[in-house]
Amino acid sequence: MPLGRLKPSRVLGIERFSDFGEFRANEVLGLGTSTPLRPREFSLTRAILPLRDGLFVFQRAFARELDVDVGTDRGIGLVVPFSFHSVSNGREVDNSTVNVVRGKVPVRSIERQPNTYLMMRFNSDMRHRGWADYDTGLGFFRTQDDPMARLRAAIVEMFSLASDCNDPREFEASNRPIQETLLAGLDATLVAADALTARRGSYDRHRKLIAHLDDVAALFGSKPLYSDDLAAALGVSVRTLQIATQAVHGVSLHHYLRLKRLWSVRVQLMTGGNGMTVKAAALGNGFWHLGDFSRGYRLAFGETPSETLANGRRPFHLGIGA
Incomplete structure (x- = not known):
């Protein structure tokens, strides 16, 4: 589902940038410095969705070099790829890999194509679910096709529902079951x-x-x-x-x-x-x-x-x- 099909609602924020001079980084997993590889082709779209226990940003970025201290001061951060390829800290990362970060980790990344991915920050560290058994660091979890497809489908439905909903109270009632579906997908990919x-x-x-x-x-x-x-x-x-x-x-x-x-x-x-x-x-x-x-x-x-x-x-x- 292209991000362009999502529309803003009372529960979903949409940001679109066509000029790098106006671009603002999102702080969901840390602020960094981006250098566009093809400035004339610059374009970025993101959808921002706060849920009960975290913040979720669905983003299509631009070809770039990125220097960032990625992570979160508390909880846990994840990146789920949709259409993705980069070289991060010398490691090739593609569509099959979910990134999980605890604490703050310096990352230098080269993204030679526009990438689409979901950034998630959970308030809990999720250790009770068996995710990413380390104290601080950035882990790369290669997943099977079927669990990844189900996880992506749940994410698309989550954002589509938020885009179509203009009653915050109605969406609040769905907040917990939406997160449970998302947790089920992440359990299947990370454990x-x-x-x-x-x-x-x-x-x-x-x-x-x-x-x-x-x-x-x-x-x-x-x-x-x-x-x-x-x-x-x-x-x-x-x-x-x-x-x-x-x-x-x-x-x-x-x-x-x-x-x-x-x-x-x-x-x-x-x-x-x-x-x-x-x-x-x-x-x-x-x-x-x-x-x-x-x-x-x-x-x-x-x-x-x-x-x-x-x-x-x-x-x-x-x-x-x-």
Whole structure:
């Protein structure tokens, strides 16, 4: 999705520069000095989106040399490539590589083409999720095609929704589920599969943890299930829950929680009566991308949410045979 298709809204800021003399750097991951390689072709567009726990800047930059102390004073910074190639501190970085920075790191980068990427700054250091296990530095995480494609799709949908939304209160209600989807994509790209392998002899402990997870999830009732909340309620890290769900059920934590949320929607659609709507049930259970929700629902249950709702509204007749 070209950035040019995004339009400003009450929740999404858009900045466009066609003159290098007017260009201002964005401070999301540190200020630096840019030298355009082709000044006559200068152009930059960025979309700025603050979410509940961080700041996200989607940017198409210009061919340049860049000197910057990249990073953040607290939390963690990431760069997700869309169309990208650079040589940073002598290392070639391309479309398959997510950059993760802790602290501040001096970087000299040569970008010989206009690059498109998302810069993210989270307020949390995300150590509880198992990301980037080092204290200070810039890490390069090469990803598989499918997780990267899903992550990019979630980012595009996030910014498209923000671009179309002019009610800050409505977007605020979607803020948490949007971030949960983004975290799921980042978990899949930044946490290696072997890091989620349970230790030998730990199955019983993980099975008990999952049983406890199910009990806690049931107490949440109709409230959406978010990985951070559940981990906090259980007194463990998100990474520990990830290992446990993988060991016991063979699926990721996010997939497991998504199935629980789909079941919660299904129960509400079957029992909610005439006042229930598909949209209300989906949003109430943390599904913000309704197209993706509908596809997942049909895959899980073999019918559309609307069909479930219609069947739930049909009166039940008890027939007595002769």
